Amino acid sequence: MPLPSADTSVLYPTAGPGSLRAHAIVLHVQPHGDDRELVLLDRTPAHPVDRAWPDQGPDLGTISTDEAESPLLDVVVGATDGTSLFVGDEVPVRRGAEGWALVVAHVLQAPTRIAVGDDVVVSVDPARRHGLSVGHTLCHLASLALNAAFAARWSKPAREDALGRPDFDHEAIQSSTIVPNGSVDVFRLNKSLRRKGFGTDGLAESLAAATESVTAALRGWIATDAPVRIERDGDGLGDPRYWVCDLPAVARGPVAGPAASARIACGGTHVASLGELGTASVSLGLGEDDGTPTLTMRCTATARPA
Numbered sequence: 364m365p366l367p368s369a370d371t372s373v374l375y376p377t378a379g380p381g382s383l384r385a386h387a388i389v390l391h392v393q394p395h396g397d398d399r400e401l402v403l404l405d406r407t408p409a410h411p412v413d414r415a416w417p418d419q420g421p422d423l424g425t426i427s428t429d430e431a432e433s434p435l436l437d438v439v440v441g442a443t444d445g446t447s448l449f450v451g452d453e454v455p456v457r458r459g460a461e462g463w464a465l466v467v468a469h470v471l472q473a474p475t476r477i478a479v480g481d482d483v484v485v486s487v488d489p490a491r492r493h494g495l496s497v498g499h500t501l502c503h504l505a506s507l508a509l510n511a512a513f514a515a516r517w518s519k520p521a522r523e524d525a526l527g528r529p530d531f532d533h534e535a536i537q538s539s540t541i542v543p544n545g546s547v548d549v550f551r552l553n554k555s556l557r558r559k560g561f562g563t564d565g566l567a568e569s570l571a572a573a574t575e576s577v578t579a580a581l582r583g584w585i586a587t588d589a590p591v592r593i594e595r596d597g598d599g600l601g602d603p604r605y606w607v608c609d610l611p612a613v614a615r616g617p618v619a620g621p622a623a624s625a626r627i628a629c630g631g632t633h634v635a636s637l638g639e640l641g642t643a644s645v646s647l648g649l650g651e652d653d654g655t656p657t658l659t660m661r662c663t664a665t666a667r668p669a
């Protein structure tokens with residue numbers, strides 16, 4: 364069975380009925396391990412986990428034909444050069460590699476009785492998707508709010524974030540995990556961060572104030588119900604995508620600043636407007652990972668239904 368030469372078209376980035384359920388044509392089926400099969404489609408509403416940066420996990424759902432319905436056991440980013448298909452950790456190339464197609468690999472229990480050319484329906488669990496979209500939008504807002512809360516700690520010019528503040532999140536992030544209605548970010552406070560100009564003096568004593576500042580910023584932004592949109596260069600899985608939110612002016616506090624359009628490179632799913640987050644809460648805690656001091660930021664939202 365030939366492998367596809369073009370990226371899978373992805374339907375999940377933009378809101379709309381096709382982002383949760385869509386018809387698709389089967390392009391390729393192959394065995395995967397002892398008891399699973401990989402199914403590639405021309406297009407899909409199912410968000411795959413990208414093992415290179417696994418912040419948002421896979422959608423759950425089903426693929427159905429006229430005869431049968433198979434649950435999605437996993438949905439992962441794969442890549443093919445036309446000869447071989449690599450999935451998950453085995454993908455040997457980065458996005459945009461010449462001669463490679465990035466594909467969404469749907470992992471199903473074997474035997475699927477799904478064949479090349481079949482017209483199938485992919486359905487995504489809407490509750491899980493919404494929870495992850497809430498968590499992911501919250502995560503981006505929280506990173507901007509945390510950067511603002513820590514802006515005065517920088518003694519050297521640093522890379523700027525989407526709102527023009529020193530980008531602590533980018534410089535220090537170790538892992539980011541989107542959970543239903545929340546996110547957990549772990550930051551490394553190591554020597555290289557300090558050499559770049561980030562000061563950690565008195566950080567423990569200032570965490571309560573930083574938590575308050577991040578919380579206030581989140582709640583202020585959410586109260587405006589500003590729309591969120593995804594901009595993309597194309598509908599292929601490998602085409603760059605951006606989370607864009609026109610954040611209103613904030614008059615007071617550490618996050619004060621003029622209205623600004625925040626644009627962050629992101630392959631995940633998001634809510635359509637900030638009001639869907641409901642009420643946000645934040646906690647910041649210091650820790651240690653193998654001798655390196657860390658900061659963990661946990662965010663949760665009560666989530667208002669869309």
Ligand SMILES: [Zn+2]
Pocket residue numbers: 499503606628629630631
């Ligand atoms: Zn993102």
